[in-house]
Amino acid sequence: MPIRTLIWNEYVHERENPIVKGVYPDGIHQAIATALSADDDVRTDTATLQEPEHGLTEQRLAETDVLLWWGHARHGEVSDEVADRVCRHVWAGMGLIALHSAHFSKPFKRLLGTPCNLTWREAGETERVWCADPGHPIAAGLPDRFELPQEEMYGEPFGVPAPDETVFISWFQGGEVFRSGLTWRRGAGKVFYFRPGHETYPTYHDANVQRVIANAVRWAHNPAPRRDNVEAAPNVPADQAPEPLTATGPRLHGDGQDGFR
């Protein structure tokens, strides 16, 4: 059974800015979908900000194994409700791949719990992506390093929690460095952040970048069934305790009462 990906794109600059339109005439989401669909084990679908509920209904997320997210200029237009829905699906087992300026997207920031800020420069400079973890599945088949001749610079410090794994680190011509490929787990869901992908450059047409994303899709896929009630805090009454137990002392909650939240 193929891995079901949903590639979400804000889809603003490709429609409004002629340069970006020239690079990605059908949108970044379509460019990524085309690249991923070369893999028979991956099924692609897309959604954009403009669709009702941004195309991220409960049902659609329930049928998504790995969500890819690209956004830049309209993070604030993503509704809180949808952002929280995405987080719940990640907790329940959906993979999330946050691309480039998605470091400031609502779901990514809420899942990480930090500002996710950085320094930046738009100067068309060289980015050299180094692999810091060559045994990691996301680095499979990639060279020790690869170059993107023109990219936006993102510089440290990157305001994220210490990652579980640091897969890539970038060198920039202008003198900065950045942790470009980072992993975290949140509940049953795996999260991967991948830095390159400024919309004025043809980054998502690059074969190495496409390989990273394809690897990340496989890595982020949790084949277990989506978990139910991922926020539940069930009471285990004394008579259902694993060990024989006689309740003692005062209680705040009556039998069968929910806990406070």
Place this chain on the structure above:
Amino acid sequence: MPIRTLIWNEYVHERENPIVKGVYPDGIHQAIATALSADDDVRTDTATLQEPEHGLTEQRLAETDVLLWWGHARHGEVSDEVADRVCRHVWAGMGLIALHSAHFSKPFKRLLGTPCNLTWREAGETERVWCADPGHPIAAGLPDRFELPQEEMYGEPFGVPAPDETVFISWFQGGEVFRSGLTWRRGAGKVFYFRPGHETYPTYHDANVQRVIANAVRWAHNPAPRRDNVEAAPNVPADQAPEPLTATGPRLHGDGQDGFR
């Protein structure tokens, strides 16, 4: 210069429930403050939900090195604005000690990015707290294990990200286990979660519990000045790049323009 602690308490059950009032006549916050003030290097202050802005104004947080948080029945009454303010101060260097049912508090959940859920039982059973990391500063001076004769049970799975460190793990009479003392870093701030402390039992009068909290205050204290602009994402123009750099290619942003959010 002493460590400035602020002990925040929801302060509801101690006023409304006679049993809890009997255990903590002046509130859990005062019990903790009294215990902490035995240490000359620690200065204590308290705040409660009922105060304007819950007693957590910008100025008060700016003058707090370590915030302790106890809440249970009124998590939802903490305003989003204050919850976010607490998170910003943690990112900027304030320590946070989340006590017992504060696992469901807004600041803790927002900083961790997960549901923070668990199983629970209110049966007055024995909790035995084991030290899993005896070299950790939060375990200093504590025995290998200590017992609380009556406590609420919290059981795994605890819905939090993998902690940086696991300091304590609890054994419960009814058959469950729980990671009772966990650490994370979020920006410049250190976060410690400590499980015991159900309000119907005299847990905060226990000498070992008091020792854990006092140790945690020292551990969570970041002596560096509070960081400014902790969410800033500064642009570094090409002519200010560390290396000589000539900008090339198209740009989305004009000179001096802010980045998107």
Place this chain on the structure above:
Amino acid sequence: MPIRTLIWNEYVHERENPIVKGVYPDGIHQAIATALSADDDVRTDTATLQEPEHGLTEQRLAETDVLLWWGHARHGEVSDEVADRVCRHVWAGMGLIALHSAHFSKPFKRLLGTPCNLTWREAGETERVWCADPGHPIAAGLPDRFELPQEEMYGEPFGVPAPDETVFISWFQGGEVFRSGLTWRRGAGKVFYFRPGHETYPTYHDANVQRVIANAVRWAHNPAPRRDNVEAAPNVPADQAPEPLTATGPRLHGDGQDGFR
């Protein structure tokens, strides 16, 4: 292509001690091999301490995807050369599953870099294994908890580095707790420690234990080719630097000379 497992067993007590022989007449390695071979995607092989090079020749390890290790009474008889060989294969991508008393085995201790010590008791008491990370692939298909009616107790503190993930935590009838299922990565290799498995009890005949081990085999499998020269520290001369570079200043090493070790 199936996952190639090699189940290594010290194989002493099953031959020398009638009780253990009664529980595992063909050895613990055969019991595990039989259980694993129910999975068509897994190929099993076994090796024991008594074979030349303990059955762990360079070739055999090169043909092993995941090595399972059980040892107890003869850790010291494993040669340093073979222990180091196992470590090198783990760094290069071989998975390692350390079972029960293998916490004191040479490869495990060398990979973790800590004493790996613990407290223990042999009293045939109940062990209840709780899942602390239900979304983890090693927990797939398992209940929230399962019980082993008789097991040896291992108690915290467990002298290991903070694990990447805590999958299981055990509750013991006698009052202790222990982190029973822990993961780490070392180079390209994944390491899983699983606590249960004292040789006088039929633990490896338990269906839940077998499920954990089968899951762990899949989790620990790195499908990438085994990495070569996993300890190499290659020189990159100035004329092969990614950026144009003119060497300046004094040098300790002549052209083409190896670095110091």
Place this chain on the structure above:
Amino acid sequence: MPIRTLIWNEYVHERENPIVKGVYPDGIHQAIATALSADDDVRTDTATLQEPEHGLTEQRLAETDVLLWWGHARHGEVSDEVADRVCRHVWAGMGLIALHSAHFSKPFKRLLGTPCNLTWREAGETERVWCADPGHPIAAGLPDRFELPQEEMYGEPFGVPAPDETVFISWFQGGEVFRSGLTWRRGAGKVFYFRPGHETYPTYHDANVQRVIANAVRWAHNPAPRRDNVEAAPNVPADQAPEPLTATGPRLHGDGQDGFR
């Protein structure tokens, strides 16, 4: 009471190589000791490879809070016994700061459990050290970045386990990047690796480098008493179990017998 540091140096190139001798006439250890002794809260002492037991006797380590280690050409001449002794003291609470080529030292490799390899180039190029974790105590008082005009290059991948924290990342003129400041815990001991410090350049005379090392000394200091018997695995007999317990089933060990190793 001041923090007692012991600065260990191989002390070979400063005696044998005129260039290195010119930069560090009294040895790298003395240059670091001089810098550290500006801090009234730090007491410095030094030891070298040439001393009996390399100057690292049991007593001397017992009186050391933080050990700094510089070695390059003679890693193999450090005796296994002394290397293991250093590891035991780290497990028991001694801090360890591994400097530059100490990535290949015996204690560092044994504590981390990985090859600790990297790529390298000796070309006198610029290294720019970026702070990736500005709230970390080791970064206190340091600028966002600092430059070393001439340094040896170390490049990723760096063959170490995922660090607890990534404090610094270096940019190299020749095009590489490297995680330059990393932390781990091993038992009660804190370990910091700091990359700069090739012996042909005046790196340890640099004020920022000195500040990093001074900060690291404070960070690595565990004020708790050195732990005893750090490898002990005590038996807890059934009659001393925390909970009432009647032993059942067969036993391998007689009363009071040690566990196997």
